[in-house]
Amino acid sequence: MxxxxxxxxxxxxxxxxxxxxxxxxxxxxxxxxxxxxxxxxxxxxxxxxxxxxxxxxxxxxxxxxxxxxxxxxxxxxxxxxxxxxxxxxxxxxxxxxxxxxxxxxxxxxxxxxxxxxxxxxxxxxxxxxxxxxxxxxxxxxxxxxxxxxxxxxxxxxxxxxxxxxxxxxxxxxxxxxxxxxxxxxxxxxxxxxxxxxxxKLVNRVKDSLSDWVTSQQVVVKVMEGMGKKVEEISPTSIIMNERTALSIINGLNVDITTTIDGVKFRLHH
Ligand SMILES: [Zn+2]
Ligand SMILES: [Zn+2]
CATH class of the missing domain: 3.60.15.10 (Ribonuclease Z/Hydroxyacylglutathione hydrolase-like)
Structure with missing residues (x-):
C-alpha cells in the first residue's frame, strides 16, 4: 500500500x-x-x-x-x-x-x-x-x-x-x-x-441574471461562459450544478416568478 x-x-x-x-x-x-x-x-x-x-x-x-x-x-x-x-x-x-x-x-x-x-x-x-x-x-x-x-x-x-x-x-x-x-x-x-x-462564480451568476432565467439556465450560461462546449454540458452536470447555483441565487437580491418552465429569477434593479 x-x-x-x-x-x-x-x-x-x-x-x-x-x-x-x-x-x-x-x-x-x-x-x-x-x-x-x-x-x-x-x-x-x-x-x-x-x-x-x-x-x-x-x-x-x-x-x-x-x-x-x-x-x-x-x-x-x-x-x-x-x-x-x-x-x-x-x-x-x-x-x-x-x-x-x-x-x-x-x-x-x-x-x-x-x-x-x-x-x-x-x-x-x-x-x-x-x-x-x-x-x-x-x-x-x-x-x-x-x-x-x-x-x-x-x-x-x-x-x-x-x-x-x-x-x-x-x-x-x-x-x-x-x-x-x-x-x-x-x-x-x-x-x-x-x-x-x-x-468569480458569484459574479458570473449575477451576470446571468440580467433577464428572467431558471436556475438550470443559469448553470448553462455560466458553464458556457467558463469555456465549456455544448457537448460537455450534460443533464447530470446541469442538475448537480443547479444545487450550488440555487444556493448562490438564494444569497442575492433577486425577483422571483413562477412560470410553466419552473421558478425564474432576475437580479433586482
Ligand atoms: Zn467527495
Ligand atoms: Zn462529498
Missing amino acids: KTLKIGKADVVPGSPNTLLYDGIVVDLGGKNSELPIQGEIQLATHGHADHIAGLFREAKSKFLPPEDRWGISLLGRRMAVYGFSCNESSLFTYDLIKEDLQATFKDPEVQVISTPGHTPGHVSYVIGDVLYAGDAFFGQRVLEGFVFPFYVDFWKAMESLAKIKEISNSVEGIVISHGPLYDKRKMLDLIEFNINYGQ
Whole structure:
C-alpha cells in the first residue's frame, strides 16, 4: 500500500485521499476501500457515498455527523445530491448503523470542526498536526472540470473556507479528499484559489441574471461562459450544478416568478 507522509499522518492517495494516524482512519472510500485498512476509530467527514465505507468496518468507535445520516441510505443519498425540500422527514434521517454511531465524537487526539456547506453536516478534523478538510474545498482540476463546486449551501461553504484558512496556520499539513497532496505552502495557495474562484462564480451568476432565467439556465450560461462546449454540458452536470447555483441565487437580491418552465429569477434593479 502506497502512502505519503503529511505532517505526522500517512495519507493513502485516492479519491478520496484517506488519512491514517495512530489507529484513526478518516474518509475510507472509493478505490481505497478495497485496501485492508483497519482502524480503532473510523471517521467520515460527511455522508457522501465515497466517504463512508470505513463506517461499515469493524472499529471501536465510528463517527458521521448526525446531520449527514441520510448518507447511509441510498434514497437519502440520491435525494441529497439532486435536491429535496423535506429534510426533516424520517425517510431522510434513516440510519442503517445507528447503534454504532455516537451523536458526538470526543477524543483527546481529534478536534472536530464544523465546516458545513458541501453538505449540511460536513466536518473537518485536526488530528495531530494535520487538518483533514474533506470536501470543504477542492483541487483546481476538480473545480474547473465541474465548473461549480458542489455546495448545497454555497454561502456557508465560503464561511467554512474562511474558518479553514484561519486554522491552517496552526497545522503542519492540510489534506483534502479530491485533489493533489501538496505541501502546506501550496495548500494555502489552493485555499486562496478556492476563495477567489467562489467570488468569480458569484459574479458570473449575477451576470446571468440580467433577464428572467431558471436556475438550470443559469448553470448553462455560466458553464458556457467558463469555456465549456455544448457537448460537455450534460443533464447530470446541469442538475448537480443547479444545487450550488440555487444556493448562490438564494444569497442575492433577486425577483422571483413562477412560470410553466419552473421558478425564474432576475437580479433586482
Ligand atoms: Zn462529498
Ligand atoms: Zn467527495
